Amino acid sequence: MSATLATPRPTIAFAMGDPAGISPELAAKLLALSEVRESADIVVFGDRRILDEGARVAGVDPAIETVDEAQLAASPRGRSVFVDLENLAVEDVTPKEATLAGGQFATGNFRKALQLAAAGRADAVFFTPFNKKAMRLAYPNYDDEIRFINDVLGRSGPASEFNVLGQLWNARVTSHIPLSGVAAAITREAILRSLTLADRAMRDAGFQRPRIAVAGLNPHAGDDGNFGREEIDVIEPAVAEAASRGIVCEGPFPSDTVFLRAKAGVFDAVLTMYHDQGQIAMKLMGFDRGVTLLGGFPFPICTPAHGTAYDIAGQGIANIGASREAILLAARMGREARMRAAA
Amino acid sequence: MTRPLVLTLGEPAGIGPELTLKAWLGREASGLPPFAVAAGREQLEKVARKLGLAVPFSKVEPEDAQAAFATSLPVLAGSPEIDVEPGKPSPATASVTIGSIDRAVELVRQGRASAVVTNPIAKSVLYQAGFRHPGHTEYLAALSARFWGGAEPRAVMMLWSETLAVVPVTIHVPLRSVPELLTTELIVDTARITDRDMRERFGLAKPRLALSGLNPHAGEGGALGTEDDAVVRPAVEILQAEGVDAVGPLPADTMFHARARANYDVALCMYHDQALIPIKALAFDEGVNVTLGLPFIRTSPDHGTAFDIAGQGVARPDSLIAALKLAGRLTETTES
Numbered sequence: 001m002s003a004t005l006a007t008p009r010p011t012i013a014f015a016m017g018d019p020a021g022i023s024p025e026l027a028a029k030l031l032a033l034s035e036v037r038e039s040a041d042i043v044v045f046g047d048r049r050i051l052d053e054g055a056r057v058a059g060v061d062p063a064i065e066t067v068d069e070a071q072l073a074a075s076p077r078g079r080s081v082f083v084d085l086e087n088l089a090v091e092d093v094t095p096k097e098a099t100l101a102g103g104q105f106a107t108g109n110f111r112k113a114l115q116l117a118a119a120g121r122a123d124a125v126f127f128t129p130f131n132k133k134a135m136r137l138a139y140p141n142y143d144d145e146i147r148f149i150n151d152v153l154g155r156s157g158p159a160s161e162f163n164v165l166g167q168l169w170n171a172r173v174t175s176h177i178p179l180s181g182v183a184a185a186i187t188r189e190a191i192l193r194s195l196t197l198a199d200r201a202m203r204d205a206g207f208q209r210p211r212i213a214v215a216g217l218n219p220h221a222g223d224d225g226n227f228g229r230e231e232i233d234v235i236e237p238a239v240a241e242a243a244s245r246g247i248v249c250e251g252p253f254p255s256d257t258v259f260l261r262a263k264a265g266v267f268d269a270v271l272t273m274y275h276d277q278g279q280i281a282m283k284l285m286g287f288d289r290g291v292t293l294l295g296g297f298p299f300p301i302c303t304p305a306h307g308t309a310y311d312i313a314g315q316g317i318a319n320i321g322a323s324r325e326a327i328l329l330a331a332r333m334g335r336e337a338r339m340r341a342a343a
Numbered sequence: 344m345t346r347p348l349v350l351t352l353g354e355p356a357g358i359g360p361e362l363t364l365k366a367w368l369g370r371e372a373s374g375l376p377p378f379a380v381a382a383g384r385e386q387l388e389k390v391a392r393k394l395g396l397a398v399p400f401s402k403v404e405p406e407d408a409q410a411a412f413a414t415s416l417p418v419l420a421g422s423p424e425i426d427v428e429p430g431k432p433s434p435a436t437a438s439v440t441i442g443s444i445d446r447a448v449e450l451v452r453q454g455r456a457s458a459v460v461t462n463p464i465a466k467s468v469l470y471q472a473g474f475r476h477p478g479h480t481e482y483l484a485a486l487s488a489r490f491w492g493g494a495e496p497r498a499v500m501m502l503w504s505e506t507l508a509v510v511p512v513t514i515h516v517p518l519r520s521v522p523e524l525l526t527t528e529l530i531v532d533t534a535r536i537t538d539r540d541m542r543e544r545f546g547l548a549k550p551r552l553a554l555s556g557l558n559p560h561a562g563e564g565g566a567l568g569t570e571d572d573a574v575v576r577p578a579v580e581i582l583q584a585e586g587v588d589a590v591g592p593l594p595a596d597t598m599f600h601a602r603a604r605a606n607y608d609v610a611l612c613m614y615h616d617q618a619l620i621p622i623k624a625l626a627f628d629e630g631v632n633v634t635l636g637l638p639f640i641r642t643s644p645d646h647g648t649a650f651d652i653a654g655q656g657v658a659r660p661d662s663l664i665a666a667l668k669l670a671g672r673l674t675e676t677t678e679s
Contacts, residue, residue: 178568179558183519218517219615228517256619260627274518275559279596280620287600 007169009041010334011077012327013113013122019093020102021308022318024054029320029328031062031126035053042080043072043122045109047088053295057316069112077121085112096310098131103138106130107148113191114152117299123334126300129308133277145177145294149301159296160197163278163305165286168262169269170278171198171212179294182274186217186230191238194271199247201295202269207334213258213267214239214251215277221254235273259285288319291326295334300328300333345377345431347408347417347456348670349450352382352443353462356432356659357648361388363462364398365660366667367416367591373664376671377412378460380404381443381450382422387416390429394656405455419446429654432465437472439542440464443518444479445486449640452490457678458640458670459483462663465648478515480634483641491638499536499635501609502618502645503669504626507599508609509618510537510635522570523615530578534611538587540635553598553607554579554591555617561592575613594661599625628661631669640673 017023025216028051030036031044044051048168049065055062066082067075075081089107093096102191109127115123135142148157163170174185195212202210215221218228225232235252236311242249253261259281262270272278282290282305304322312318353359358662363380364387380387384400393400395585399616401407402416408417424445425436450456464479476482481497488495501510512533513524534552541550555561556574558568565572575592581588590607597603598610600620622630622645632647644662652658 175569177557178522178562178570179518180522180568180570183517219515219619222517223515226656227515228519230517230519255616256623257627259620260623276595276617279559280599280617281624283596284599284621284624 008338010123011041013116014044015109015113015127017128018131018308021313025058026128028055028062030061044082045112048084048172096135100137103134109140124230124330126330162293166293172270188238193243210268212249212269214271215255215275216252221252302330348378348455349447351461354465354648358428359462362660362663377409379408379417381423381446384418385424432468434471449485457674461643463648501633506625511618527578536636544673552589552609553597553608556592557613561594631666642670
């Protein structure tokens with residue numbers, strides 16, 4: 001069997017993000033990368049004028065055919081196109097500010113991209129950074145991406161955000177909640193759910209047998225109960241239960257060294273209990289390369305871990321590294337999905 | 344005459360003796376200041392034999408340690424001898440472990456030694472022998488009161504490396520207790536001690552302190568927790584009003600990369616792992632534990648007794664070496 005037959009070409013639905021920051025330059029730079037164009041067919045949603053402005057700022061030429069929605073609906077898979085929604089003029093962008101217009105642009109693009117994938121016409125979704133404040137202006141129910149995606153897809157099953165740095169993944173049990181609420185949210189069920197989701201998402205990304213290290217909650221992972229009992233009462237039983245279900249996991253480990261063990265290759269992922277436990281380590285290991293993957297949905301959704309970077313927008317200096325990693329992960333996962341479907 | 348550092352015995356069945364020997368053997372390569380060990384020679388000699396390390400000893404008074412240091416490892420005369428197997432701790436040695444700490448602090452008080460560097464102890468072993476203090480640092484605070492008189496000082500733990508220095512405001516407590524234990528007063532108190540010792544011991548004219556937020560994104564304006572605005576920010580304002588160069592609360596996940604670190608000298612973190620995760624990631628082997636707030640200089644390696652590898656010769660002395668070097672540097676700054 002030849003490689004071309006074994007690896008079907010995935011399609012990525014690409015949503016242009018917040019127009020006031022670095023998203024337009026990133027979109028233009030990405031589409032101009034041959035490595036990215038070779039990895040997948042890409043269907044971009046946005047406004048061609050915004051893309052062209054991003055290309056001007058970045059000094060690149062993202063050669064991509066422009067179509068409208070009707071043409072997209074009529075055309076088969078198998079080519080990259082820019083779907084011009086004509087939803088924002090350059091003069092209506094307020095640079096470096098979170099605005100209603102910016103939020104409407106980003107939510108509109110994201111909705112179309114999700115719908116394309118939900119209709120089975122794309123295998124993965126990618127977006128350049130959103131601005132949370134702008135998203136809220138445009139969509140008052142916007143808590144985070146997961147809530148928005150669930151609303152668009154009309155679903156409510158478990159989903160989670162993962163951070164990916166090269167081959168190292170970080171899954172979390174809790175994320176954007178006050179620290180005072182963390183201990184109560186660390187339940188056996190929540191840990192099991194997180195481990196199950198992480199295991200699934202990593203298998204979808206091509207890991208045959210993902211090995212997951214589970215962090216403790218307390219200093220020194222509780223030091224045998226001296227600094228807290230959650231490790232003994234909650235985390236250990238959850239890890240044992242997950243292991244009995246075939247998930248390759250160990251822990252709890254002290255959180256100040258667990259990432260070092262994982263980075264050394266002992267584990268493929270770390271499951272953390274709260275936001276900063278994972279984010280401090282991951283950002284230190286790769287501030288410019290981190291990818292966010294939203295998993296648990298019928299298709300993978302990837303984006304760079306960084307934000308809209310209003311401070312450096314418009315200068316053409318935005319680092320493409322994390323966006324490149326993110327779209328290539330989307331391509332890889334999309335390809336895996338097609339292979340599974342074909343099998 | 345330069346007064347030596349005094350290094351405590353620590354847990355004799357742990358990796359302390361091995362690290363002590365290795366540090367002395369690397370004295371020239373590492374540029375170590377002279378130190379004397381507050382311990383008998385027999386246990387150290389036994390470990391040296393076991394590991395095949397050629398270390399000559401000299402039994403000295405502190406005043407003779409500097410002269411002896413170049414050619415032998417000075418141990419303090421009058422220290423009790425013990426005999427214990429590496430990896431097999433015994434409560435019978437607890438009184439000697441504690442006595443070594445007492446002697447080190449007393450020598451500094453008497454002006455016969457310059458600073459205390461401690462080898463790791465095993466609290467569980469000491470507890471079996473009736474030791475009642477929560478930990479090493481708390482015991483040193485108690486000794487400060489014993490030898491200097493007055494109230495017991497509040498000791499503040501700092502983890503220091505060339506790349507990053509961190510002070511956890513709350514330390515060995517369950518994470519669920521952190522929000523209730525964290526008060527504006529505790530933060531201000533910790534920051535004042537840190538600021539003073541960074542000036543007096545580290546020689547910084549105006550130390551720059553960065554305070555982390557407690558919650559994700561430093562609370563994001565209250566959406567992710569109220570403590571950052573209600574507890575941490577007022578502490579920063581009080582400190583600024585006193586003339587301390589303090590900023591915060593900063594989101595903890597974006598304050599530790601190189602560009603962010605260039606803006607401060609020490610990070611005050613709200614809980615243990617918020618401080619320990621970044622320093623272990625940036626300086627795993629070279630981190631030093633420095634106790635601020637005491638009437639004397641105290642450093643120690645930032646690892647434990649490692650009974651599992653004691654006596655095998657594989658323990659790395661990097662952190663002890665860093666602790667000895669830093670103690671020497673702080674002594675020079677403090678006394679200049």
